[in-house]
Amino acid sequence: MKFKIKFADQIVGLFILVALAFFVAIVVLIGANQRWFAKDYGFVTSFASAAGLAPGTSIMMKGFTVGKIDKLTLNANNTVDAEFHIFDTYYEKVREYSILELTVSPIGLGSQLLFHPGRSEVRLSEGAFIPTAASPEGQTLIEQELVEIPPKDDTITRLLANVNPLLENTNKTVVTVNRTLTEVNRALAGQSTGPLGDIVTDASAAAGDVRARVGGLLDQVSSLLSELETISANLVATTDSIRDPTGLVPRLLDPSGSIKTFLDDDDALYKKVMSIVGEVDRSMKSLQGIISGLNSEMPKVAGLLNETRTAIQQAQDVLEGVRNNPLIRGGVTERVQQESLYRAMREGSFE
Amino acid sequence: MIATLGRSARLKAASLLYSLGFFYNVLKETARFFSKSQVGYKVLILQILFTGYEALAINAIMAIAIGAAINVIGSSLLPQFGQSQLMYSILIIVITRELGPLLTAFVITARSGTAIATQLGTMVVNHEIEAYIAVGLNPISYLVVPRFIGVVVSMLVLTIYFNIFGLLGSFIVVQVIKPTPILEYLGALMSTLTVGDVASGLTKALVFGIVVSVVATYQGFSVNRASTEIPVAGIRAVGLSFILIIVADVLLTLVQYA
Numbered sequence: 001m002k003f004k005i006k007f008a009d010q011i012v013g014l015f016i017l018v019a020l021a022f023f024v025a026i027v028v029l030i031g032a033n034q035r036w037f038a039k040d041y042g043f044v045t046s047f048a049s050a051a052g053l054a055p056g057t058s059i060m061m062k063g064f065t066v067g068k069i070d071k072l073t074l075n076a077n078n079t080v081d082a083e084f085h086i087f088d089t090y091y092e093k094v095r096e097y098s099i100l101e102l103t104v105s106p107i108g109l110g111s112q113l114l115f116h117p118g119r120s121e122v123r124l125s126e127g128a129f130i131p132t133a134a135s136p137e138g139q140t141l142i143e144q145e146l147v148e149i150p151p152k153d154d155t156i157t158r159l160l161a162n163v164n165p166l167l168e169n170t171n172k173t174v175v176t177v178n179r180t181l182t183e184v185n186r187a188l189a190g191q192s193t194g195p196l197g198d199i200v201t202d203a204s205a206a207a208g209d210v211r212a213r214v215g216g217l218l219d220q221v222s223s224l225l226s227e228l229e230t231i232s233a234n235l236v237a238t239t240d241s242i243r244d245p246t247g248l249v250p251r252l253l254d255p256s257g258s259i260k261t262f263l264d265d266d267d268a269l270y271k272k273v274m275s276i277v278g279e280v281d282r283s284m285k286s287l288q289g290i291i292s293g294l295n296s297e298m299p300k301v302a303g304l305l306n307e308t309r310t311a312i313q314q315a316q317d318v319l320e321g322v323r324n325n326p327l328i329r330g331g332v333t334e335r336v337q338q339e340s341l342y343r344a345m346r347e348g349s350f351e
Numbered sequence: 352m353i354a355t356l357g358r359s360a361r362l363k364a365a366s367l368l369y370s371l372g373f374f375y376n377v378l379k380e381t382a383r384f385f386s387k388s389q390v391g392y393k394v395l396i397l398q399i400l401f402t403g404y405e406a407l408a409i410n411a412i413m414a415i416a417i418g419a420a421i422n423v424i425g426s427s428l429l430p431q432f433g434q435s436q437l438m439y440s441i442l443i444i445v446i447t448r449e450l451g452p453l454l455t456a457f458v459i460t461a462r463s464g465t466a467i468a469t470q471l472g473t474m475v476v477n478h479e480i481e482a483y484i485a486v487g488l489n490p491i492s493y494l495v496v497p498r499f500i501g502v503v504v505s506m507l508v509l510t511i512y513f514n515i516f517g518l519l520g521s522f523i524v525v526q527v528i529k530p531t532p533i534l535e536y537l538g539a540l541m542s543t544l545t546v547g548d549v550a551s552g553l554t555k556a557l558v559f560g561i562v563v564s565v566v567a568t569y570q571g572f573s574v575n576r577a578s579t580e581i582p583v584a585g586i587r588a589v590g591l592s593f594i595l596i597i598v599a600d601v602l603l604t605l606v607q608y609a
Contacts, residue, residue, distance in 0.1 A: 033541040
């Protein structure tokens with residue numbers, strides 16, 4: 001007889017018993033892992049809404065499951081009463097001032113119920129009420145720093161925490177840029193009393209002064225030039241007369257000519273020439289004084305031109321920065337140009 | 352044509368009623384099986400030996416292979432979505448709830464369903480059934496019930512073994528590819544595994560065992576005189592068992608998840 005047939009009873013018995021032993025072991029392991037034989041401590045709390053909560057929701061503390069939600073009930077005050085239990089392993093964490101916090105993922109990855117232990121040595125008894133972080137009682141405990149709340153350790157929360165200061169800085173920058181633009185506009189309109197307005201006013205005044213001074217100088221120079229043109233024309237005519245053999249010089253050299261008569265005038269001609277020379281000398285001195293005055297004004301003019309150029313460059317940089325900033329691109333309201341009125345509305349009545 | 356359809360429907364209805372009556376008799380005799388000492392006990396032991404013990408090897412190989420495949424695929428694919436912890440859930444759903452009972456039922460159908468149908472068909476052709484009746488033995492009580500209980504018990508036990516090999520045996524294979532501490536693996540597995548998962552798998556195994564054994568014995572007894580009917584009965588037993596197993600699986604899954 002074959003071995004299997006001969007010992008069929010034993011083989012089948014062992015086959016079934018081993019399976020039963022494994023089955024029992026698996027059930028016991030499941031029970032041990034799922035706390036069938038452990039004592040849990042029940043507590044109660046209240047939520048404004050049961051959204052994100054369900055019986056069986058894990059209560060987490062620093063990444064560890066310390067308990068679970070047992071029951072949720074909508075009460076007469078339209079708030080949600082919740083019964084939950086804390087594992088005996090973590091019962092010592094349930095102290096006075098402890099709170100629960102329901103955090104919802106900002107990117108739709110569900111919610112998490114966190115347990116924050118209180119900063120007290122008094123252990124809460126079973127069945128005690130533990131407030132939530134969103135409740136006024138919980139807020140008070142947090143403000144009084146009676147609760148140990150660890151920093152949020154998930155990346156999204158940390159990123160969001162960093163985004164707020166960035167947004168505040170961006171808002172401040174936008175406000176500053178708006179103020180700058182307003183100041184620039186007011187300064188350019190001549191309405192500003194600040195440093196930029198002073199610079200623009202000074203530059204404008206300097207430019208006007210320079211224009212006035214240069215205009216005066218140019219008038220003087222042009223009159224001098226016209227005088228010099230006249231003199232030059234006279235000298236040219238004189239030279240031409242001297243070069244002409246039949247012209248003025250032979251007639252002047254002729255003893256019977258009129259030159260003798262002309263020169264024999266008791267130095268009247270000489271005096272006249274000398275007076276002309278004296279006038280020319282004074283004119284030259286006056287021109288020299290004007291030129292020296294113009295030279296003394298040139299550094300100021302150059303300085304004013306530099307300041308003007310610097311101010312214009314700064315204004316250009318600010319405008320370019322504003323134009324290139326993506327955060328406020330399109331944020332400045334387009335200025336509507338007011339058409340000038342050629343005719344006042346009531347003008348007709350007074351014609 | 353209408354008359355043909357009507358006759359066909361009447362025959363089908365009669366066949367269905369007959370099979371339901373057969374099933375009722377099987378259950379009735381099964382209830383009485385353990386209350387009286389009889390020779391059917393030895394048939395039961397041999398049935399468990401052939402259906403359960405001898406199918407253990409192929410069952411274990413399938414379980415280890417499928418468990419290892421799920422482990423390897425899960426441990427390489429799920430971390431890409433940041434859902435590594437779902438590997439245990441998938442392993443349990445596939446091994447314990449779905450594939451464990453289903454593949455075990457398929458193996459038993461292919462091995463034992465055909466064997467039972469063929470054996471009983473041969474006995475019918477050889478007039479052995481008439482001989483049993485002639486000596487006062489109830490063929491259902493002596494031939495069907497031990498096979499029915501044997502297949503159901505084997506199905507349940509093999510499903511337990513499939514779970515063990517699928518969940519734990521695959522761990523050995525995974526160690527070659529991705530070493531993981533056994534305590535960490537077991538802890539995570541047992542935290543995810545629930546009694547509901549185990550009960551679901553065993554419920555399916557029970558139903559599939561009943562389906563396979565009843566269909567196989569019914570098809571075996573459906574043979575009339577010719578020996579050529581025997582392989583046809585075997586084929587019908589396998590085909591009908593597969594269909595009923597899948598239908599039962601769908602219904603049970605709907606009941607569990609609805």
